[in-house]
Amino acid sequence: MRAKGGLAPEGYDKYAFEPFAVTVDLAVLTVRAGELEVLLVERGQEPYAGRWALPGGFVLPTESAETAARRVLAVETGIRDLSRLHLEQLRTYSEPDRDPRMRVVSVAFAALLPDPPEPHGGGDAAQARWLPYGSVGPLAFDHERILIDAHERVGAKLEYTCLATSFCPPEFTLGELQRVYETVWGAVLDRPNFRRKVLATPGFVEPVPGAARLTGGRGKPAALYRAGGATALQPPLLRPPFGRTALMTTTPTLAKHAATGSLLGLALGDALGFPTEFNDVPSILAKFGPWREMKLPRPAIVTDDTQMTLALGRGLRTAMDRGLLTPLRMEAPVREEFVDWYQSPDNNRAPGRTCLVACNLLKTEGRPWQEASQIDSKGCGANMRVAPVGLVRGLSEEQRSGAAQLQAALTHGHPTALAASDLTAHAVWLLAGGAEPTELIGLLRSYARENRGRYLSRWLGDLWTRGQDPTPEHFIERGWDECLEVLDRLQDAVRTASPESDPCLATGAGWIAEEALATGLLCFLQFVDEPVTALRRAACTSGDSDSIACLTGAFAGAHHGSDAWPTEWADRVEYQSDLMSLGALWDA
Known part of the structure; x- marks a missing residue:
């Protein structure tokens, strides 16, 4: 064959090289x-x-x-x-x-x-x-790598080119354009700032004269735009680093170091409740004295609650270092961290059977995680460790909800374990963001009702088929309904329960996920302005005291920040440096 511009040299052997x-x-x-x-x-x-x-x-x-x-x-x-x-x-x-x-x-x-x-x-x-x-x-083949590279290329080009309009119909609203950025980047953008930046960029978009579209809200119809003549954005529209929120001002979360406070509180509650677990309240009082004066043990050893929280936190950090948080990007590193925990010699703190069985199955490479998930288990191991999902910055609601349910489902497949983990992460996120504790139960109930029939197939795959439910919606509704029921009990307990009574009598012993959530919240809400007292109350309970106190500490620390905890306690809790490292990352 003659190529443009010349001939192959005489005697050239085209078979000299192996074909491909x-x-x-x-x-x-x-x-x-x-x-x-x-x-x-x-x-x-x-x-x-x-x-x-x-x-x-x-x-x-x-x-x-x-x-x-x-x-x-x-x-x-x-x-x-x-x-x-x-x-x-x-x-x-x-x-x-x-x-x-x-x-x-x-x-x-x-x-x-x-x-x-x-x-x-x-x-x-x-x-x-x-x-x-x-x-x-x-x-x-290697298509996973190609797809990730393509997504990263597109995400990067949105910063400095007008490529985002290629995702839009010929005529679009600025809200639709913003959703393109948020969807591709996996970040929540501030609407006024986004509109200002777009309209101030020459040639990015141009208005469609006289055109508008109703968007479903009660305001006036939204103006329509089309792609402008520019190809490059000057100045660029920079996306945030992963784990940060885009185009936003400094939040109370960052100022009070909510992530550090929540992780330290979680570990302190775990250490305080470890020696009291499996005891009734009279026995605890006999061993440790008045509950309001309980001392942090020496040494301040934690349980599998904190160990698995750190495993999840490290897995999330690895996943988000690689880009946008997706189910596939999250599953592998979190699964690996859970298996490493299972095989560690430090896994000697009376861990729950569900976590042990599931993690043993997760060891097998190539096994779909759904085959390891214990579909009938809704133990508190599902949500005792979920706080990092609520502390990571910049996740969309779908990412936060999906990540909370996926990390639970790796071990605990019962729909109530999924819903309770979702609610726990949502509560941490609300408190870290400055939500008023007095409004928290109402916000959680509204969230549960809104998500009651929503099965996250992207994150959970065919997990629902392992149950006995006719549809995925029926499967997940069972979990949300049990959580709504325990939130009703929690609302009554906040109004009527005495702080001097065992909280487990009002909202459950905490061995199962929804009760651990409710009783952990009850201890926090009874002593909102006294976080150390809240931890002591949670540790002096007749149920799963380390997990209850662990969750109470996560809620109190997210609300108050790192200053909630005595320095002398924070400095000597086990895994302090690991907790501080993750907290600093998410508080940055």
């Missing part, structure tokens, strides 16, 4: 209903038959890579109208063993397609679907 194939793979993203979705195909043949993969295929001898990408996309997904497709080359993936058939080098593309049609499988794709980003996996 060139393919294209496409990470096609869109935003629908406030979610970032990716176009995936189910492979209809080996290798990886039945696995989800990115659309892709071999480059023909007469094609450029971009021509092949457009052809493959149309054939495998049935999407023929590519007039609004934004397509750009991402990078080349060339690891020698990336394809078991032969040496294959892939030219990967990142693509955006606004308002896309529903796809259907074609060619060697058994089916094609738009699926929430991070909801399935592992993907075939």
